[in-house]
Amino acid sequence: xxxxxxxxxxxxxxxxxxxxxxxxxxxxxxxxxxxxxxxxxxxxxxxxxxxxxxxxxxxxxxxxxxxxxxxxxxxxxxxxxxxxxxxxxxxxxxxxxxxxxxxxxxxxxxxxxxxxxxxxxxxxxxxxxxxxxxxxxxxxxxxxxxxxxxxxxxxxxxxxxxxxxxxxxxxxxxxxxxxxxxxxxxxxxxxxxxxxxxxxxxxxxxxxxxxxxxxxxxxxxxxxxxxxxxxxxxxxxxxxxxxxxxxxxxxxxxxxxxxxxxxxxxxxxxxxxxxxxxxxxxxxxxxxxxxxxxxxxxxxxxxxxxxxxxxxxxxxxxxxxxxxxxxxxxxxxxxxxxxxxxxxxxxxxxxxxxxxxxxxxxxxxxxxxxxx
Amino acid sequence: xxxxxxxxxxxxxxxxxxxxxxxxxxxxxxxxxxxxxxxxxxxxxxxxxxxxxxxxxxxxxxxxxxxxxxxxxxxxxxxxxxxxxxxxxxxxxxxxxxxxxxxxxxxxxxxxxxxxxxxxxxxxxxxxxxxxxxxxxxxxxxxxxxxxxxxxxxxxxxxxxxxxxxxxxxxxxxxxxxxxxxxxxxxxxxxxxxxxxxxxxxxxxxxxxxxxxxxxxx
Numbered sequence: 001x002x003x004x005x006x007x008x009x010x011x012x013x014x015x016x017x018x019x020x021x022x023x024x025x026x027x028x029x030x031x032x033x034x035x036x037x038x039x040x041x042x043x044x045x046x047x048x049x050x051x052x053x054x055x056x057x058x059x060x061x062x063x064x065x066x067x068x069x070x071x072x073x074x075x076x077x078x079x080x081x082x083x084x085x086x087x088x089x090x091x092x093x094x095x096x097x098x099x100x101x102x103x104x105x106x107x108x109x110x111x112x113x114x115x116x117x118x119x120x121x122x123x124x125x126x127x128x129x130x131x132x133x134x135x136x137x138x139x140x141x142x143x144x145x146x147x148x149x150x151x152x153x154x155x156x157x158x159x160x161x162x163x164x165x166x167x168x169x170x171x172x173x174x175x176x177x178x179x180x181x182x183x184x185x186x187x188x189x190x191x192x193x194x195x196x197x198x199x200x201x202x203x204x205x206x207x208x209x210x211x212x213x214x215x216x217x218x219x220x221x222x223x224x225x226x227x228x229x230x231x232x233x234x235x236x237x238x239x240x241x242x243x244x245x246x247x248x249x250x251x252x253x254x255x256x257x258x259x260x261x262x263x264x265x266x267x268x269x270x271x272x273x274x275x276x277x278x279x280x281x282x283x284x285x286x287x288x289x290x291x292x293x294x295x296x297x298x299x300x301x302x303x304x305x306x307x308x309x310x311x312x313x314x315x316x317x318x319x320x321x322x323x324x325x326x327x328x329x330x331x332x333x334x335x336x337x338x339x340x341x342x343x344x345x346x347x348x349x350x351x352x353x354x355x356x357x358x359x360x361x362x363x364x365x366x367x368x369x370x371x372x
Numbered sequence: 373x374x375x376x377x378x379x380x381x382x383x384x385x386x387x388x389x390x391x392x393x394x395x396x397x398x399x400x401x402x403x404x405x406x407x408x409x410x411x412x413x414x415x416x417x418x419x420x421x422x423x424x425x426x427x428x429x430x431x432x433x434x435x436x437x438x439x440x441x442x443x444x445x446x447x448x449x450x451x452x453x454x455x456x457x458x459x460x461x462x463x464x465x466x467x468x469x470x471x472x473x474x475x476x477x478x479x480x481x482x483x484x485x486x487x488x489x490x491x492x493x494x495x496x497x498x499x500x501x502x503x504x505x506x507x508x509x510x511x512x513x514x515x516x517x518x519x520x521x522x523x524x525x526x527x528x529x530x531x532x533x534x535x536x537x538x539x540x541x542x543x544x545x546x547x548x549x550x551x552x553x554x555x556x557x558x559x560x561x562x563x564x565x566x567x568x569x570x571x572x573x574x575x576x577x578x579x580x581x582x583x584x585x586x587x588x589x590x
Contacts, residue, residue, distance in 0.1 A: 015383075087434040088424035088537065357437050361531035368532065372420075372437060 040067040040091065044169075044370070045126050052132035064134065066126070066370035067091055068170045071119065073112055074177035075099060085175035085253050099183045105195040113204035116174055116352065117217050119256050121210060123171030123350050124221065127258045130348030135167035135260055135366070165366030166259040166349075173355055174254040201352065221350070253355035259363060260348045413441050414479040414492040422477060422494045425537055425544055433538035440528040444479050445579055447487070447525040448500040448546065451475040468493055475500050477546075484525065484579050498542030502526055504576065506550040507587065518587040525580035 044066035051062045069091060072083035076096035086092045095115055097108040128134065181196075188194030205217035213220065353359060360368070417438060424436050449467040451474055468478060468488040477500060478484075480491035487493065504523040509516055526535075526548045538545045576582060 084432075084434070087432045088428040088436065089434075090423070090427065355437075357532045357534045360437070364531070368439060372439065372532075 040069065041122055041126055043067075048126065048128055048132060048134050051134045052128060064169065064369045066169050066171070068370065068372050069093060069119070069172045071095060071115055071172060071174045072177060073097065073115065073174065073180060075179040075183050078177075078179040081177050081179045083175040083177045085173075097180070099180075099187070099195060101187050101191050101193055105187070105193065106198075109195050109198045110204075112199055113201055114208070116201055116254065116256070117205050117208065117210075119172040119174065120205075120350050120352060121217060121220070123169075123256050123258050126171065127169060127260075127348070127350075130260075133260075135369070166261045166364055167366035168260075168360070168364035168368045169258045169370045170255055170360070170368060170372055171258055171350075172256040174256070176252060255353055255355040255360065257351045257353060257360065257363065258348065259351060261366075410441075410481065411490075411492060413439075414444055414481070417441055417444075417446075418477060418479050418492050418494045421535065421537075421546075422496055425496060425539060428537065428539045430542075431540055433536065435534050435536045437532045438535050440530055440533040441479065442528055442530045444481050444528045445484055445525050446477070446479050446502065446528065446546075446548075447484050447580070448477045448496075448502045449475065450499045471495065477502075479528075496544055498539075498544055500544045500546065503545070503547040504550065504580070505547065506553050506576070508553045515589045517589050520585050520587050521576065521582055522585070523576045523580040523582045525576070527576055527579070 044064070047063065047065035051064060054062055070083075070086050070089055070093065072086055072092050072094045074081040074083060074094060074096055076098045081094075081096070083092070083094075095111065097111055098104045099108050124130075176196075184194045184196045188197075205221075208216060210217055210220055351363070353363075420438060421436070424434070428434065449471055466484055466487070468476075468491060470476075470488060471478070471493050474495040475498060476493045476495045478487045478491045478493035480487035482490070502525055504526040506521045506523075507518065508521065509518050526546070529550070533548060536545075536547045536549075
C-alpha cells in the first residue's frame with residue numbers, strides 16, 4: 001500500500017506520458033512550421049487562413065507569411081543567364097527555355113505564358129479565391145462606400161473621386177534575362193522569327209486548361225459559368241503589353257498582385273449591394289465582350305457600373321494605374337466567408353501588371369503586406 | 373508521511389515555476405509585440421536592405437523596392453573615414469555608439485541624433501555612402517531654376533520605395549530619388565534660394581548634410 005503523498009506508479013506513468021505527449025505535440029508543431037517541404041506558398045496559405053479566421057480585432061497580430069516568388073525566365077545553356085533584375089534577391093526560381101528558331105520557340109512561348117498564368121492561379125488560390133477577408137483594415141469609408149459610389153454615378157462617372165484604399169500582397173514577380181532578350185533579338189534580326197512578340201497572356205488564359213480541372217484559367221477565375229468573377233482584358237493597348245519592349249532593364253518585370261477592398265457596413269438589404277452581387281456576372285460578360293470600352297469610354301463604363309461598381313472601381317483604378325500595360329485583372333465581389341464578428345463584403349482582385357513602384361503604390365494605397 | 377507531502381509540494385512547486393516562466397515569456401512577447409512594432413519594422417527594413425547588399429556581387433547594382441517607414445530616416449556611417457558628400461568632409465560625431473568602429477547603416481526614428489536610443493543599426497562590410505536626391509523648381513526675377521538637392525540621408529516615404537544599391541570594391545552606394553517636388557523661392561540666392569515646400573522634406577535640411585546644384589534655368 002502506498003504511503004500518503006507518495007507518487008503511485010499510475011500517477012507517475014500519467015505524468016511521464018503527459019510530458020512526452022507535450023514534447024511530441026511541440027515537436028510536431030515545430031516541424032510543421034519549420035518543415036522545408038512546406039513551400040512558401042503553403043506557409044502563405046496557412047497564414048492567410050489564420051488571418052482570416054481570427055476575430056477581426058486580432059488580424060493585425062497575425063502576420064501574413066507570404067514571400068514574393070521571383071521567377072527568372074532565361075535561356076537554357078547560356079553561361080551567364082541570370083536575371084539581373086533579381087541581383088541581390090532571395091527566393092529566385094529560374095525557368096530555363098530552349099530557343100533556337102525551331103519548334104522549341106513555340107514551346108518557350110507556351111512555357112512563359114503558363115508560368116505567368118500559373119503564378120496568377122497560385123496567387124488566387126493562396127489568397128482564398130476572394131472569399132477570405134485577410135486584411136486588418138479596409139479602405140475608405142466603409143459605411144458610406146456604396147452610397148458614395150451611387151452619388152458619384154448620379155453626379156458623374158468619375159470613380160476616382162471615391163476614396164478606396166486597396167491592400168495588397170505581391171504574390172510573384174517575373175523577370176526576363178538579358179540572354180532571353182538577346183536570343184529574341186537575334187532570331188528577329190536573322191530569321192524575322194522573334195518569339196516574345198507571340199506572347200498573349202489574355203488569349204492563353206482564356207483557351208488553356210488548368211491541370212486536370214477541365215476548365216480554362218479564365219473559366220476558373222470567372223467561377224466556371226461566370227458566377228461571381230469577372231475578367232477584364234484590355235486588348236486595345238496590346239501594342240504596349242509588358243513584353244512588348246525587347247529592351248532589358250532592371251524594371252522589365254511583371255508582377256502578380258492580389259488586392260482587396262472591404263465594403264463592410266453596407267446594409268445587407270441595400271439594393272445597391274444586391275444589384276452588385278447579382279449583376280457581377282453580367283458585368284463580367286460586358287467587361288470581357290468589350291474590354292477596351294471599360295477603360296477608355298465613360299459611357300461604356302456606365303453600363304458596367306450599374307452591375308458592378310465596386311469591382312469595376314477596383315479594376316478600373318488598377319487599369320488606370322497601368323494604362324500602358326496589357327492588363328489582366330480577375331476580380332470578385334461578394335460576402336467574405338471568413339470573419340465572424342460582422343458580415344464583411346468586398347472585392348478581391350488578382351492582377352498582372354508591370355513591376356513599377358509608382359504603379360504599385362497607386363494601386364495599393366491601403367498598404368502592402370507580406371515579404372517582398 | 374512528511375516525505376510524501378514534500379514530494380507533492382516539490383512537484384507543485386516545479387509546475388508553478390514552469391507556469392510562471394511560461395506566463396512571463398508570453399507576457400514579455402505580448403509586451404514586445406505592442407511596444408516594439410515600429411522597431412521591428414525598422415529592423416525588417418535594415419535587415420532586408422543589408423541582406424540584399426550582402427547578396428550583391430562586386431560590381432553589381434540593382435534597384436530594390438522596399439517598404440518605406442514614414443517618420444524614419446536612413447543614414448550610414450563609415451568605419452574610419454568620415455562620410456564625404458560632394459567633396460565636403462562630414463563629421464562622424466553623430467555616429468551611434470552601437471556601430472562601434474564599424475561601417476553601419478541605421479534607420480532612426482525622427483532624428484539622426486536619436487539613433488542610439490530609437491534606431492536600428494547594422495554593420496556593413498566596406499564603406500557606405502547614402503544619397504537622397506530631390507529635384508525641384510523655383511523662380512525669382514531672373515527666371516525659373518531647376519535645382520537638385522543632394523542629402524546624406526534618406527527620409528522615408530509611405531509605400532514602396534525604389535532604393536538603388538551598387539557595390540564595387542568594398543564600397544556600397546545607396547541612393548533614393550524623391551523625384552520632382554515643389555519649392556518656393558525665398559531669396560535671390562540661385563543655389564540656396566529655393567526652399568522645399570513639402571513639410572517632411574524640409575527635415576532633410578535639418579537632419580542631413582545637404583548640397584544643392586542648379587540643373588538649368590528657363
